[in-house]
Amino acid sequence: NAGVTQTPKFQVLKTGQSMTLQCAQDMNHNSMYWYRQDPGMGLRLIYYSASEGTTDKGEVPNGYNVSRLNKREFSLRLESAAPSQTSVYFCASGSRGTDTQYFGPGTRLTVL
Amino acid sequence: QKEVEQNSGPLSVPEGAIASLNCTYSDRGSQSFFWYRQYSGKSPELIMFIYSNGDKEDGRFTAQLNKASQYVSLLIRDSQPSDSATYLCAVTHHFGNEKLTFGTGTRLTIIP
Numbered sequence: 589n590a591g592v593t594q595t596p597k598f599q600v601l602k603t604g605q606s607m608t609l610q611c612a613q614d615m616n617h618n619s620m621y622w623y624r625q626d627p628g629m630g631l632r633l634i635y636y637s638a639s640e641g642t643t644d645k646g647e648v649p650n651g652y653n654v655s656r657l658n659k660r661e662f663s664l665r666l667e668s669a670a671p672s673q674t675s676v677y678f679c680a681s682g683s684r685g686t687d688t689q690y691f692g693p694g695t696r697l698t699v700l
Numbered sequence: 701q702k703e704v705e706q707n708s709g710p711l712s713v714p715e716g717a718i719a720s721l722n723c724t725y726s727d728r729g730s731q732s733f734f735w736y737r738q739y740s741g742k743s744p745e746l747i748m749f750i751y752s753n754g755d756k757e758d759g760r761f762t763a764q765l766n767k768a769s770q771y772v773s774l775l776i777r778d779s780q781p782s783d784s785a786t787y788l789c790a791v792t793h794h795f796g797n798e799k800l801t802f803g804t805g806t807r808l809t810i811i812p
Contacts, residue, residue, distance in 0.1 A: 628804065
């Protein structure tokens with residue numbers, strides 16, 4: 589039982605490049621989330637998915653797209669990376685009955 | 701005004717003492733309240749959640765909720781050096797809403 593897994597752990601991009609961050613959970617949760625964490629800003633919600641087939645914008649969605657591939661997997665795509673997207677990205681999955689969320693190990697992304 | 705506010709610290713507490721972490725929130729309709737612990741370079745780890753006014757105890761941790769005053773606190777008894785971490789407070793605005801709003805965290809240091 590791995591919980592929430594994320595790949596890659598680290599990534600360096602040049603401005604304008606694209607990439608997809610992958611997330612998978614094996615806890616049979618309906619809800620999944622993408623956050624970014626920046627110093628002094630705390631965790632901010634980028635996108636979330638309340639169930640398979642649905643996605644909604646969070647607090648900071650600009651520059652990102654998401655895909656809820658199936659119940660287990662939720663990916664985050666940067667189409668044209670910018671230095672402002674340098675951050676640590678966390679995926680989480682949630683239990684609707686209790687509102688609790690469990691986080692993956694994170695991806696540290698640097699955009700040059 | 702930030703929705704969830706925490707003193708950023710650092711908060712220094714001697715080993716064996718009680719560490720008290722506080723969090724205030726602005727939305728009077730907030731329903732669910734969470735405390736996460738985050739070690740440096742790691743992902744947030746859920747340690748407590750509370751839904752009702754009063755105290756909830758789990759081992760050395762006690763969460764306290766006062767909805768009238770709009771604050772939630774976390775007490776750590778018999779503090780250990782391994783408790784040194786950043787503690788994040790999070791709230792949901794409606795039960796079953798699932799979207800968490802995080803504070804920026806309080807950095808706690810336990811002094812041996």
